[in-house]
Every structure is written in C-alpha cells, then in structure tokens.
Amino acid sequence: MKLLFIGPPGAGKGTQAERVAERLGIPHVSTGAMFREHVSEGTDLGKKVEAIMAAGDYVPDEVTVAMLEERISRPDAKLGFILDGFPRTPGQVESLDGLIGDDGLDKVVVFEVDEDELTERMLSRGRVDDSAETIRNRFTVYAEQTQPLLDVYDSRGVTVSVDGMGEVEEITERVLAVLKSSVHQDVL
Numbered sequence: 001m002k003l004l005f006i007g008p009p010g011a012g013k014g015t016q017a018e019r020v021a022e023r024l025g026i027p028h029v030s031t032g033a034m035f036r037e038h039v040s041e042g043t044d045l046g047k048k049v050e051a052i053m054a055a056g057d058y059v060p061d062e063v064t065v066a067m068l069e070e071r072i073s074r075p076d077a078k079l080g081f082i083l084d085g086f087p088r089t090p091g092q093v094e095s096l097d098g099l100i101g102d103d104g105l106d107k108v109v110v111f112e113v114d115e116d117e118l119t120e121r122m123l124s125r126g127r128v129d130d131s132a133e134t135i136r137n138r139f140t141v142y143a144e145q146t147q148p149l150l151d152v153y154d155s156r157g158v159t160v161s162v163d164g165m166g167e168v169e170e171i172t173e174r175v176l177a178v179l180k181s182s183v184h185q186d187v188l
C-alpha cells in the first residue's frame with residue numbers, strides 16, 4: 001500500500017505517519033526527517049540543506065528527488081510506504097509519477113487543522129525551523145507550492161480528508177478508519 005500524508009506545517013502528519021506505518025507494517029518515509037538526520041550527522045548533503053531548512057524554504061527538487069528515489073528503492077519499501085512531506089512541489093509530483101506511475105498512490109490523506117492551532121503546536125515543539133519568522137515563511141511556501149497539489153490528487157480521485165484536531169490516538173483511529181473504508185487491502 002502506497003500512501004501520501006499531506007497538510008500544512010505542524011498538521012501532525014509526521015506523528016500520524018509514524019503511527020499508521022507501524023500499524024500497517026510499512027516504512028514511514030519522511031524527507032524532512034531524512035534531511036534533519038543529514039544535518040545532525042554533518043554529511044555533505046546536510047551542509048547543503050541546513051540554511052535552506054532553517055529559513056523555512058524548500059530544498060531544490062533534484063536534491064530531494066534523488067534522496068527519495070534511493071529510499072523507496074530499498075527492499076523494505078517494496079510492499080508499500082507512507083510518504084510524509086514528499087511530494088511538495090509540482091516537479092516532485094512529476095518525478096514521483098515517473099517512479100511509481102501516476103496511479104501509484106492508493107490514497108492521499110489530507111490533514112485539516114486550523115492555523116492558530118498549527119502555529120501553537122510548532123512553537124511548542126521547539127525545532128530550529130520553528131521560530132515565529134520561519135513558521136510564517138513555511139506557511140507561505142506551503143500555500144504557494146504545495147496547496148496546489150491537492151487539486152492534482154483530487155482530480156485523480158485519491159484524496160481523503162481527516163480532521164487533524166484532537167488527541168493523537170484519536171486522530172490515528174480516524175486515519176485508519178478512513179483507509180479501511182476506502183482502500184481494499186487485507187492489512188487493514
């Protein structure tokens with residue numbers, strides 16, 4: 001099963017992707033987490049992306065796509081994965097289509113959370129890219145570059161919405177319920 005979790009910064013999709021991936025026994029593939037790991041390990045890639053991330057901008061597509069392609073080509077991703085934070089631009093959608101086909105995703109789960117709640121969550125998690133100024137920029141970049149992707153996936157008929165407000169456990173159950181009712185797979 002190949003899934004994409006999408007939503008604005010702070011929507012909790014990473015937390016939910018981790019939990020749902022574990023329940024389904026498929027890997028959670030987060031480009032943001034992979035980049036943060038490179039930064040903390042001080043790799044060449046990490047050095048390249050550190051300042052971009054700290055400003056809340058997007059890493060160039062070719063860098064992101066190469067990293068993602070390598071990740072989903074590993075054996076553990078053969079039966080499926082949950083993508084979190086990729087694709088985020090029209091160019092990345094095109095690249096992903098090239099890798100898994102434009103009918104490759106079984107579902108795109110869209111997290112709906114109101115903006116005040118998002119800012120509050122991000123300020124309380126204290127990541128380096130969670131300062132007030134960077135958060136503002138991340139919202140702008142999301143609205144300009146990533147929001148339009150929802151129309152693309154809507155027109156393919158694969159999106160489902162989940163209310164991202166409430167307790168973590170409760171939201172996980174909502175995601176699993178919506179997948180159960182819309183995807184026909186034994187693992188659910």
Ligand code: ADP
Nearest residue numbers: 009010031032033053057058059064085086088
């Ligand atoms: P959030 O969902 O809270 O915005 P992520 O962990 O998904 O956080 O991403 C953190 C940062 O990593 C982004 O602001 C961006 O700089 C970089 N990044 C992650 N995924 C991508 C991507 N697909 N394309 C470009 N940049 C990315």
